[in-house]
Amino acid sequence: MEHHVGHVTQIPExxxxxxxxxGRSIGIFKVDGRLYAVKNVCPHKQAPLCRGTVGGTMLPxxxxxxxxxxxxxxxxxxxxxWEFDLSTGECLFGVSDRRVATYPVEVRDEQVYxxxx
Amino acid sequence: xxxxxxxxxxxxxxxxxxxxxxEGLLPYLGMAWRRRFEGRTRLPDHPLRPPLxxxxxxxxxxxxxxxxxxxxxxxxxAEDLLxxxxxxHAVLSSIQxxxxxxxxxxxxxxxxxxxxxxxxxxEWLSVDSRYKLxxxxxxxxxxxxxxxxxxxxxxxxxxxxxxxxxxxxxGNRRYYPIYEAAQxxxxxxxxxxxxxxxxFQTSVAFAGGVPSTYIxxxxxxxxxxxxxxxxxxxxxxxxRFPGLKLVMAEFGYGWVPHVLWRMDQNWRExxxxxxxxxxxxxxxxxxxxxxxxxxxxxxxxxxxxxxILEMIHADRTLIFSTDYPHWDNDVPKSxxxxxxxxxxxxxxxxxxxELFGLRTPAEV
Numbered sequence: 069m070e071h072h073v074g075h076v077t078q079i080p081e082x083x084x085x086x087x088x089x090x091g092r093s094i095g096i097f098k099v100d101g102r103l104y105a106v107k108n109v110c111p112h113k114q115a116p117l118c119r120g121t122v123g124g125t126m127l128p129x130x131x132x133x134x135x136x137x138x139x140x141x142x143x144x145x146x147x148x149x150w151e152f153d154l155s156t157g158e159c160l161f162g163v164s165d166r167r168v169a170t171y172p173v174e175v176r177d178e179q180v181y182x183x184x185x
Numbered sequence: 186x187x188x189x190x191x192x193x194x195x196x197x198x199x200x201x202x203x204x205x206x207x208e209g210l211l212p213y214l215g216m217a218w219r220r221r222f223e224g225r226t227r228l229p230d231h232p233l234r235p236p237l238x239x240x241x242x243x244x245x246x247x248x249x250x251x252x253x254x255x256x257x258x259x260x261x262x263a264e265d266l267l268x269x270x271x272x273x274h275a276v277l278s279s280i281q282x283x284x285x286x287x288x289x290x291x292x293x294x295x296x297x298x299x300x301x302x303x304x305x306x307x308e309w310l311s312v313d314s315r316y317k318l319x320x321x322x323x324x325x326x327x328x329x330x331x332x333x334x335x336x337x338x339x340x341x342x343x344x345x346x347x348x349x350x351x352x353x354x355x356g357n358r359r360y361y362p363i364y365e366a367a368q369x370x371x372x373x374x375x376x377x378x379x380x381x382x383x384x385f386q387t388s389v390a391f392a393g394g395v396p397s398t399y400i401x402x403x404x405x406x407x408x409x410x411x412x413x414x415x416x417x418x419x420x421x422x423x424x425r426f427p428g429l430k431l432v433m434a435e436f437g438y439g440w441v442p443h444v445l446w447r448m449d450q451n452w453r454e455x456x457x458x459x460x461x462x463x464x465x466x467x468x469x470x471x472x473x474x475x476x477x478x479x480x481x482x483x484x485x486x487x488x489x490x491x492x493i494l495e496m497i498h499a500d501r502t503l504i505f506s507t508d509y510p511h512w513d514n515d516v517p518k519s520x521x522x523x524x525x526x527x528x529x530x531x532x533x534x535x536x537x538x539e540l541f542g543l544r545t546p547a548e549v
Contacts, residue, residue, distance in 0.1 A: 112453075125457045125460075126456075126457040126458075126460035127460060128460055128461070128463045129460045129461055130424075130461060131420070131421030131422075131424050131425045131461040132421065132425075132461070133461070134460065135460070148453075148454045149454045149455060150453060150454060151456075151457070159453075160456075161456065161463065163452065163453045163456055164453055
């Protein structure tokens with residue numbers, strides 16, 4: 069079922085607009101013009117995940133070397149720092165099998181719509 | 186057989202003694218070095234001694250009939266330990282070599298490490314082929330230590346490298362030349378409490394402060410292993426040296442589940458700080474680190490022992506040791522009686538045979 073969230077300019081860059089739909093708290097993110105919707109509950113310890121930060125992370129590397137990447141694609145929980153792929157909700161690099169639910173979101177005539185099952 | 190049930194046994198922690206410390210090593214030192222050590226041939230003891238007869242760790246009843254300290258006569262030890270319990274191989278590490286950690290002088294430590302190894306190769310391994318050596322190196326100079334590994338690493342019977350630790354965690358890159366050489370020769374690094382912890386400025390310091398009794402310092406030895414394990418794993422040493430293996434001798438094992446779980450938990454949270462760790466940290470430990478059994482822990486209920494063994498995957502990670510001739514030695518027939526086969530046999534023989542590359546001629 070489709071829900072109207074608001075005008076696209078209401079969604080800040082790299083920071084969640086948190087909405088409640090059917091009692092479910094969901095964060096809507098905008099990164100470089102692309103929209104994401106993520107359930108606002110961390111599957112680890114039920115923290116308000118979408119109050120975390122969007123950014124990049126250190127990619128797997130050789131010992132002693134650092135390589136930063138995935139900028140704008142990583143949602144980091146404000147509690148224990150678990151990192152999730154913003155688009156799939158999966159934990160990065162297989163550190164855990166747990167994942168956070170994500171939802172399809174789209175823009176029509178500058179209005180944002182979220183699809184919930 | 187010593188365990189009373191035909192079980193095969195490798196003892197991974199046995200301590201030979203050199204009467205008179207450096208006095209006994211003099212024949213293995215050049216003339217100038219003999220002069221240098223004149224009048225100062227004793228290696229220092231930690232001031233907190235065990236409250237036992239003679240204030241020594243060595244069992245009074247292990248004294249050889251021909252005289253000298255317990256553990257100083259290879260022929261008597263062969264009879265009193267190897268024959269008595271049917272031990273096929275005994276891995277020797279020298280507590281006196283552990284005291285190299287007290288020496289502020291690098292050259293002296295390097296020269297003595299070499300003399301220790303020549304002494305044991307010549308006076309122990311040649312006496313009985315059941316003796317195997319964890320050859321020592323001086324941690325003061327890792328490049329010299331690597332040279333020593335390359336000097337003696339191919340000698341028959343050398344099965345490990347005993348690294349007495351200074352107060353620098355093992356993940357630190359100063360140690361890497363040692364790991365590289367050990368890996369090159371397929372020799373595991375063996376660490377053991379040196380007995381100098383908390384007692385000397387150069388030695389490993391205990392966490393939080395200085396223990397004030399022997400009972401206290403003996404209780405907290407595992408701290409040293411915990412810190413070094415986290416350091417090795419997270420600094421990426423096992424990723425840098427894919428052939429490197431480690432023996433943690435006499436540090437206990439009941440603490441291992443906690444540290445494994447805590448490392449994995451922290452990795453899920455802070456992987457990005459150590460992005461070279463691309464698998465659960467506990468996996469490195471299970472694959473590369475082995476723990477010795479002595480002192481066998483005495484949990485409130487015997488079933489807890491079996492649970493701990495399951496938690497640490499003891500059928501891969503645990504290796505039997507007596508710690509002969511020390512006061513707290515464990516003998517095979519009274520150790521791990523409740524542990525079922527085939528885990529018991531893996532602990533008493535198979536795990537160590539795989540680790541040290543030890544097989545009887547028939548198995549080779």
